Amino acid sequence: MSAIVLRQMLKDRTRSTIWWSVAIVALTAVLGASYPAVHEQADVFDTLTESMGEGFAEVLGAVDGLASPVGYLNSNFYANLLPILLLVLGIGMASWSVAGAEGEGTLEPLLANPVRRSRVALGRYAGHVIVLAIVTALSTAVLIAFREPWEFGEISASHFAATGVASFLLAVLFTTITYAVGAATGRKGLAIASGAGLAVATFVVFALSAFVEIFESVRWLAPWYWLLEPSTLSEGWTWQAIGLPLLVIVPVVALGTVWFTRRDLR
Amino acid sequence: MTNLPPPTLGTSPPPTSGTAPAIDIRALTKRFGSLTAVDSLDLAVQPGEIYGLLGPNGAGKTTTLRCLLGFLNPTAGSVSLLGGAPRDLDVRRRVGYVAGDVTLDRHLKVRDLLKWYGDLRGGVPAAKTETLCERLTLDPTRKIGELSTGNRRKVSVVQAFMHEPEVLVLDEATGGLDPLLQRTVLGLVQERRAAGAAVLWSSHLLPEVENIADRVGILRRGELVREDTMANLRAEARQRLELRFAEEIPAGLLDGLPGTSDVAVDGRTAHVVVDGSIAALLTHIADRDVERIVSHDDDLEDIFFTYYGDGSEDQ
Numbered sequence: 001m002s003a004i005v006l007r008q009m010l011k012d013r014t015r016s017t018i019w020w021s022v023a024i025v026a027l028t029a030v031l032g033a034s035y036p037a038v039h040e041q042a043d044v045f046d047t048l049t050e051s052m053g054e055g056f057a058e059v060l061g062a063v064d065g066l067a068s069p070v071g072y073l074n075s076n077f078y079a080n081l082l083p084i085l086l087l088v089l090g091i092g093m094a095s096w097s098v099a100g101a102e103g104e105g106t107l108e109p110l111l112a113n114p115v116r117r118s119r120v121a122l123g124r125y126a127g128h129v130i131v132l133a134i135v136t137a138l139s140t141a142v143l144i145a146f147r148e149p150w151e152f153g154e155i156s157a158s159h160f161a162a163t164g165v166a167s168f169l170l171a172v173l174f175t176t177i178t179y180a181v182g183a184a185t186g187r188k189g190l191a192i193a194s195g196a197g198l199a200v201a202t203f204v205v206f207a208l209s210a211f212v213e214i215f216e217s218v219r220w221l222a223p224w225y226w227l228l229e230p231s232t233l234s235e236g237w238t239w240q241a242i243g244l245p246l247l248v249i250v251p252v253v254a255l256g257t258v259w260f261t262r263r264d265l266r
Numbered sequence: 267m268t269n270l271p272p273p274t275l276g277t278s279p280p281p282t283s284g285t286a287p288a289i290d291i292r293a294l295t296k297r298f299g300s301l302t303a304v305d306s307l308d309l310a311v312q313p314g315e316i317y318g319l320l321g322p323n324g325a326g327k328t329t330t331l332r333c334l335l336g337f338l339n340p341t342a343g344s345v346s347l348l349g350g351a352p353r354d355l356d357v358r359r360r361v362g363y364v365a366g367d368v369t370l371d372r373h374l375k376v377r378d379l380l381k382w383y384g385d386l387r388g389g390v391p392a393a394k395t396e397t398l399c400e401r402l403t404l405d406p407t408r409k410i411g412e413l414s415t416g417n418r419r420k421v422s423v424v425q426a427f428m429h430e431p432e433v434l435v436l437d438e439a440t441g442g443l444d445p446l447l448q449r450t451v452l453g454l455v456q457e458r459r460a461a462g463a464a465v466l467w468s469s470h471l472l473p474e475v476e477n478i479a480d481r482v483g484i485l486r487r488g489e490l491v492r493e494d495t496m497a498n499l500r501a502e503a504r505q506r507l508e509l510r511f512a513e514e515i516p517a518g519l520l521d522g523l524p525g526t527s528d529v530a531v532d533g534r535t536a537h538v539v540v541d542g543s544i545a546a547l548l549t550h551i552a553d554r555d556v557e558r559i560v561s562h563d564d565d566l567e568d569i570f571f572t573y574y575g576d577g578s579e580d581q
Contacts, residue, residue, distance in 0.1 A: 004385050012373065105369030109422070112335055112365075113386040114358035265337040 005115065005123030010130065013093070017131050020089055021138050024082070028139045031077055032150040035069070039151055042067035055210030058229070069152045070233040073143075073163075079228055082139065082167050090132050090175030091195045097124035099182030099191045102266055117261045121183050125253060128179065132171050140164030155233055163232040166241035170227050173245045174199040180256025186266040223248075286349060288313045288433050288464030289334065293343035296329050296488075303329040305488040306343070313432070316455065316465040318479035318496075320472060322574045326488035327468040328366050331437050334466070335363055347433055359387060362431035364439045366468075368422045372411030376421050379410060383425045390428045398424045401450055416442040427454055434458055434465040440474055452478050472570050484573045491573050501542055503569055506562040509536045512555035519554075523547055 010017075038045065045067035049057055057063050060075035098121050101107040111117060143150075144157045152160075178195030182188060202222040209219035219225045226240040287310035294307040304326040311317040321327050332338045334345050336352035350357040370379055376399070384390035399406045404420040413421070419442045426434065434455065440448040455465055456478055467475050475482065476496060483493040509520075511534045520529045520536055524546050528539040540547060 004382070008382050012371075105365075105367055106371050108332075108337055109363070109365055109368075109370060109425070110383075110386075111337065112358070112361070112363040113383055114355040114388075115386050116353075116355070262339075264339055265332070 002115075002119035002123035002126070005120050006126050006130075009097075009124050009127035013127065013131055017134060020085075020131075020135050024085060024135050024139050025142055027081070027085075028077070028142045029146075031073075031081075032143055032146055032152070035072055036151050038067055038072055039069075058210050059207045064234065069155050070231055073152070073155075073233060074228065074231055078163055078167055078231075078233065079224075082136075083170055083224075083227075086132055086136065086167065086171030087174055087196070087199055089135065090128055090171045091178045091192060091199075093128040093131065094125070094175045094179035094195065095182055095188050095191045097121065097128065097179055097182065098260060099186050099188040102186045103188050108265055111265070118257050121179075121257050121260050122253075125176075125179050125257075128175055129172055132168055132175065136164050136168040136171070156236070159233055159236045162237040162241070166227050166232045166238075166245075169242065169245035169249070170223050173223050173249055176249045176252050176256075180252045180259075183256040184259035184263070186263070285312055287311060288348055289317075289435075289466050290346045290349075291330065291334065291343070292345075294330065294333060294340050294345060295342040296326075296333055296338060297341045303488050304333070304485075307485075307488070307490055309483060309490065309493075311464040311466050313462045313464050314459055315480045316459050316467060316475075316478050318472075318475035318482040319466060319468040319485060320475070320482055320570060321470060321485035323470055325470075325485040327470070327485055328437055329488075330485070331363075331366075331435055331466070331468055334435055335361075359429070360432040362426035362429065362434045364419075364422045364426045364434075364436045366437035366441075368415070368418045370410050370418060370421055373409065375407060375409050376404065376413075376424075377406040379421065380406065380425060380428065384428065387429050395424060395428050398428055398454075401454070402447060414442075416444065416447070419443055420447070423451055423454070427458070430461070431458070432463050434463055434467075436465065436467045438469055438474075439467065448474075472567055476566065484570065486573055499566060499569060503566040505540045505544065507538045507540060507544065507547070508558075508560040508562070509538065509551065509556055510534060510558040510560075511536070512557050519551075520547075523550055 042065075046065050049065045049067075049071070054063065057066075057071075060066070060071075060079055064071045066072060066075055098107065101110070107120075110120060140160055140163070143152065144160045147153055147155065147157065147160070174195045177198055178191045181194040182191030185191070203224050205215045206219055206222040206224040206228070209215040209222075209225070223245060226244045230238065232238055232241045289309070289311035291307055291309040294304055294309075295302065296304040307326075307330060309317070309319075309330075319327050319330065329338065333340050334347065334352060345352060347357050348360055352358075374382070377395075380390075380395045381392075384395065396406070398404075399420075402420040402423060404417060404424065408417075410418060410421060419440075423439065426436070436455070439455075440451050443451065455467070459465060459478075467479065469475050472482075479496050481493065481495050482499065483490050485491070514534055515531050515536055517531075520526060520531065520538055525541045525543065526538050526547060527541070528537070530537045538547065
């Protein structure tokens with residue numbers, strides 16, 4: 001039965017998924033195609049990197065220099081733009097799946113059908129994950145396909161794939177928190193605040209950890225740190241970028257779903 | 267309202283007592299914090315019976331129905347449908363529900379929503395939903411978001427009836443429908459009853475259910491304050507009759523008849539209030555040339571207002 005819920009969810013999201021995909025692929029292409037010009041001016045960017053100090057470069061994921069392929073892609077795309085876009089997409093979907101639908105009143109008639117609450121919730125959650133995966137995969141595929149002409153040749157296809165998966169998992173993690181809080185409480189606002197709030201808070205911890213000692217001691221808690229230190233673009237499939245998000249995602253999904261099956265609908 | 271009649275629970279056994287109730291609510295209590303929405307409610311509906319659950323807004327009707335559907339967990343007591351738990355999928359397959367507030371996915375076309383819900387029910391023949399749409403004059407190609415409140419109610423009715431449920435739980439099911447369509451829905455409900463379905467119909471308006479309910483229960487502040495058959499309630503209700511004769515009414519013609527009171531004669535028209543049966547009155551005037559008898563059944567509603575009383579003041 002969850003397949004029917006999932007199918008309907010994907011059907012509902014087809015048009016928006018196409019638009020998101022087109023937008024992110026276009027953005028990826030513009031960024032990628034611009035790199036050769038940046039690379040030509042490497043000296044200017046290297047001076048800039050040196051002047052801003054190691055801490056700031058770390059936040060941008062550009063310890064190798066802003067003009068290196070890894071530094072360029074991290075500082076312009078993987079450390080900010082792509083995760084933020086994926087988070088907007090994921091948190092928007094996840095806040096609707098249970099809490100939003102419950103608030104607007106469409107969840108109750110759906111649950112009057114012979115379908116378990118857990119199937120409805122997990123079917124929709126699976127839909128979010130699939131949409132995020134499609135969008136990230138397309139972006140990654142573009143970069144891999146044009147790796148040579150855009151002068152990213154020193155980054156292997158495998159490292160690109162690892163970075164795509166790691167960015168996807170970072171987005172899924174905060175999407176999952178949004179989903180779970182919404183499922184457990186039925187409150188859409190609280191769900192969005194939890195997902196987006198934690199994403200921002202952990203980014204602040206990570207960003208300031210290079211400068212503020214207290215944040216440095218807790219930065220290992222920040223999913224952004226798992227993604228960017230060290231960068232999967234240079235190191236490939238690292239345990240912290242791939243394994244740690246999964247360690248959070250799985251129990252949070254389970255907890256939110258179980259809570260949803262036991263509580264009163266609002 | 268301070269002088270409420272004493273509760274007369276259980277004065278009338280359900281029509282088919284002896285068979286297992288299709289809807290069985292036992293000592294149901296539901297609290298939200300300090301508010302007790304439903305208090306120790308016992309209610310059973312037999313197969314082939316229509317039960318009207320009446321009460322003012324906020325009396326606990328919708329809470330009772332939401333417990334019955336498994337949307338809310340009872341604080342105490344139990345509910346069962348067709349002998350099983352409300353969330354049992356085999357039970358759900360055999361239940362139809364029309365919610366009080368009809369909110370369905372606005373972006374979907376009527377046909378697509380019915381197909382989706384039908385698939386969740388293991389597949390409902392398209393011909394079945396099309397027939398129901400035709401009977402309710404509902405255009406299945408329209409988007410739900412573009413429909414009026416009444417038309418959205420029709421979608422809700424179609425999805426509740428399309429799988430021929432053995433139990434129907436209806437919350438203000440004809441609200442927003444014009445009289446003709448109200449009659450169509452009543453017809454659909456009666457068809458289900460004839461097929462042996464149990465129907466629990468919640469309403470705050472007596473006229474919505476009085477013509478088809480076999481029994482009614484009145485909820486006030488979460489408690490069942492009256493439960494009886496419609497036949498008993500009708501017998502109890504006083505009727506206001508207007509009698510039009512072909513000629514002047516002889517003085518004293520209607521005086522002193524058993525059960526009649528408040529006789530007022532004006533030329534060829536008489537107004538009489540009758541307690542219980544009107545048989546004696548009819549026999550008495552049988553040889554007169556009576557052109558027209560008009561019945562004003564207002565007193566039936568008066569009985570309900572007696573119970574509604576101060577229960578609605580806190581809304």
